[in-house]
Amino acid sequence: MESRLRATHPLYKVFAFCCLLGLLVYLTQRRSDNSDFEFTESIRLPTTHELKVEENDLPLKEHLQTQKYYVKTSKCEIPYVDPFTPEVMEFYKPQTLVTCTNDSDLISTEYSPKIQRYILRIDEEVAADLLNNTDVEYNCFYREVKYGSEADTFDKLKANKYFTDGYVVPIHVEGIVVECRTADEPSILLQKDAFTFVQYQPLPKDMKQKHAVRKPSVIMYGIDSLSRINLRRTMPKVFKFLQGVGWYEMQGYNKVADNSFPNIFAMLSGYSAETAKEQICDTDSKGCFDKMPMIWKYFKNASYLTGYAEDESALNHFSYCKPGFQKKPMDYYFRPMLKAFESKLDEYRLPDNDLMRYCMGRRIANRYIYDYGRMFTKRFVHERPIWGMFWSSHFSHDDPFLPSAMQDKILSDLLDLKDAGALEKTIMIFFADHGIRWGRLTNLKEGFLEERLPMMFIYLPPWFRVTYPSYVRALEINQHRLCSNFDIHNTLKHIIEMGGTPDGPVLPKSFDCPTCQSLFHVLPEDRTCAQAAIDNHWCTCEPYIPIPDTDWTDQISRSVIDRMNEYFVAKNLTKLCSNLTLHHVIKTEIKTGLNVKWHDERLPEVEKAIYRVHFKVNQNSADFQATVVYNNVTHISEVNVEKISRTNSYREDSTCIEEKNAKLYCICFSNLKQ
Template sequence: MESRFRANHPLYKFFALCCFLLVVVFLMQRSNVSMDEELNQLPKVTRSEILSKPKPQQYYVKTSKCQIPYVDPFNSEVMEFYKPESLVTCSNQSDLIWTDYNERLKSHVLHIDEEVALQLLNFTDAEFNCFYREISYGSKADTYDKLRANKYFTDGYLVPRHVEGIIVECQTAEEPKLVLQKDAFVFIQYQQLPKDLVKPKGVRKPSVIMYGIDSLSRINLRRTMPKVFNFLKGPGWFEMQGYNKVADNSFPNILAILSGYSERTAKENVCDTNEPGCLDKMPMMWKFYENASYLTGYAEDESNSNHFNYLKPGFERKPMDYYFRPLLRALEEEMDVYRLPEHDYMRYCLGRRMANRYIYDYGRQFTHRFVHERPIWGMFWSNHFSHDDPFMPSAMQDKVLGDLLEFQGNKDFEEMIMIFFADHGTRFGRLTQLKEGFLEERLPMMFIYLPPWFRETYPTYAKALELNQHRLSSNFDLHNTLKHIVEIGGTPDGPQLPKSFDCPTCQSLFYPLPEDRTCSQAGIEEHWCTCEPYKVIHGREWTEPIADSVIDRMNEYLVHKNLSQLCSNLTLNYIHKTEIKTGLNASWHDELKEVETAVYRIKFKVEQNSADFQATVVYNSVTKNAEVDVEKISRTNTYKEDSTCIDDKLAKLYCICFSDLKPER
């Protein structure tokens, strides 16, 4: 009794509480000492990162021979006029006809929504009929013949396996017939596996899907599609931040990726890409994949402006297994076309759908249908929402993100390497006039995804790709990488595929790129190179002779091409900006002095139709002579209404037709 009383006495409780508090204080002090000791033991740079905010990125690439500065996509200069675009829909009606794919039957199914029909019939009991007309391929690879006879169908109709595209209509049954709704669908129809692929598999072959968006730089992707950019930062994705284009516009940049040639060397060694039949002869990438038993597919969304038909002859034979252009030609001619008022060049709507939805739906079908049972290669490319308006991608980002999420949801990414890329950045308009306009144009986005099994099987390739994210790379490296993927799935003693013809020093991105790589080693000519800094120079007496000399070379070029009877002689209006190449070792405060021979970058306007140009030129101030490849001079404002008198794709950049001359203001 006495001991129990003492244990509960208030003095004992107070004493116990004091002891407990002393222990707590002691432990907290020990904890603080331990944390300080751990921080002191960390490397200084790591400790600094923990105790301060991370520094903003300053460079895409910073190596001993190449420094490509990072551009804030939301800097104050661009935010003065950047405005995200709103999505314009092509129809407010619900779908009367819709399709799905029956996996068990390997067939597409047409469905009719009776509730939508009731609404379109104003809730009357009027009868209606639905029919489709099949799009049949033409005698030439790039055309379609005509629409076949009406084929009536009911809900649940199985589309025959030979049908790849249809125009559908639902009409009232009684006269006068009223069209309730008109629509179009394209189908990737199932193909049986070849016998050699049914056999037990050898080395696992990765599929390759190339998802392309025209004229989208890595800077503008971050600006207009932040949701997409965040997705592309996920596991397995690698951004080639040193990826630098090798030519001016779409065709030569895509040709370099798909063939390894420039137009000039192709003409010298294979054939002239302007001549009919040449594109069929070129060693295009899909041929190597077909030879390795890959199924191949290709689609673009603007038939007049696509890579192989804009001022080019196109293909005479069907180039790959699934080729979209004949279907697109039918859609463009048979469906109502809508163009955005401020961008009347590209078709925005084909019937009830945006043009790019047909393309990317075709790509998704192609991937979903085959990627889990056989190797495939496909390229799916959209021009219409990014070519004419650099900010229109902001309206499309949810659509593009939806495509990527669908690939992810179907587990397609587990089987394929994806190339998410562009051909170049913005080439015209206000973005090119910014301080960073040079970079906006020359640094297209480039992301490569490697599936988990590939990263585990080939860890050195994944490590090299991770390293190469911040090293200079080009279209020719991507060409070699695509061929490397073909070789990975082949036999160990199989022949190695030829590497890019135009760049013998280029390589697969699955091997580490040299730290001291230069533009010339990556097949990038000086005019497109973003590696070395330039400084602005002033003074008409210094800059005007350079511009005059460049314009002289341009006029000589028009004479040499026998175009001087059609194209006006060019004369200088004024100079926007002149810069001199300083080299990586120059300090910003070094005084600039006119030297006898130097490399200059000059932007100028000519009197004729206020055409703007940018040239990179080696200029001798003593001889007043400019060394410049005229066909590498950039046209930095639109020229579609200036050169209607000629069809030469390159000369159109520099020709101001007499017939198109506008009166001087």
């Protein structure tokens, strides 16, 4: 009786009411903080120690919270895309890794931390197998890659240098091509291989004293043409790793241009090519890239050691239809080595994806790049700050589903860096330049988003998260706010400034985006694409609704084609490029405000509006997608031709010209199909 009276005492009622009110306030705040999510249940995300993933661990949405939006702010709504819709699963087929050889390695390398040198090893058991256990003698020798007079070239391979097991590679040797042959004449090749070495450089005397402020290293691990949607679809194991502690996904990251070069150039320089031409130099001119204030120069000036590697030398960011570098741009620069290997090693290309090498010598082509990056990182990260970017195109550029075959190798790279302790000292950026730009994925209703939303993950090491809690909180908030390549550029500059003195110089920010900022500061909630230097054609913030096909929608596409033909005249290309004519309209959509839902049936009645048109021309069945301001009274369109997307392959259509932008739109007379 006494306990019942105590429980119903008025003070207890007041206390219970206050508790209930506090709980409601807390839940309301939680709902506000997580407005971008629709929760089905409370699910704890996995840590990096819980990465036992089954081979067919699909779909990931069983593990993660179900989202409605990547970004949902007052001025930007980017809808979440389910990577496993029935439409995709009709043709998505995870691929199996194709290995480049079934033979064991006759020659291998190891690094000795004790002497800080590389050692060549010869496996006698493998040699016996290759010689069929006979007594035939054999010799192994290497030829050193000699750099050319210009940064992007190699001169030749030096003379044969014979070696035996345990040979210590000279400190000046950075790359070799190795052969083992029988000693008799004519000799028989047993095995051929190639190796690169990130040779150790002692720490300069002036860096041996500890800095007042700790400098984080920065490693950028890039994969061409991989959207955040396709990462979830093709690399579930990697995606699960990226959910671990310290990783932050920039889900509002939106590309600023069509293809690789302008997106990467914006990130690494803070400029568009057009503005660089006005302010500094023409990126199509020899020597321009040596003059540009690229990000690695700022890192170098801040006493960082720098490294860079890409695969496919003919398609590198700074050399595809571009002049490349005249001077060695970084401390460790892989391109001359790559050109030597491409010229001396056998290659294999996949039957359905033959633009790029799949195998180079005994290894998958991306292994040379990512192994170089891992060597560079592990060699130096524990004693000095480093910056490096390591980029592969060959397995993701032309086949959106081939990354599924590579996911174990990519995950292995990330785990190797983690196990070596490299991530304890490193800010890692795991990213892409854009999504897939042509093919069946782009034809889906989500194709517009698939193309424009590249993956972007940033890892912050534990000491950084402890030292800079306000930056961590900003990055957490910015995960669901609109950002662009120019913000990444400013973030890299911010990292450099962190390691400087309090009265040190403030570095110039992105020239082409005065309103862009470091991601370590909270981005404005009401940010628009214009404020992030994202053109209308690439912007994913506002919905478009489809319009039924009529003569009117045909007229919009024809007006765009008129502008394209005028572009050929202005570029003096009419003797090389065919005039384009409309075959049919694939889809026409009109841009709406955020108050209109993506699949709303209402059509606004306006004199002038922004349309997204997708059409096919008669010439070689080329597909194009354009964002156009169209006047429904005058029938005049406003469109920047160089921001029109080509949505099917143009590789065999524009062989008559070299200008990178025009190649997207030109159908050469010499390439016209009947």
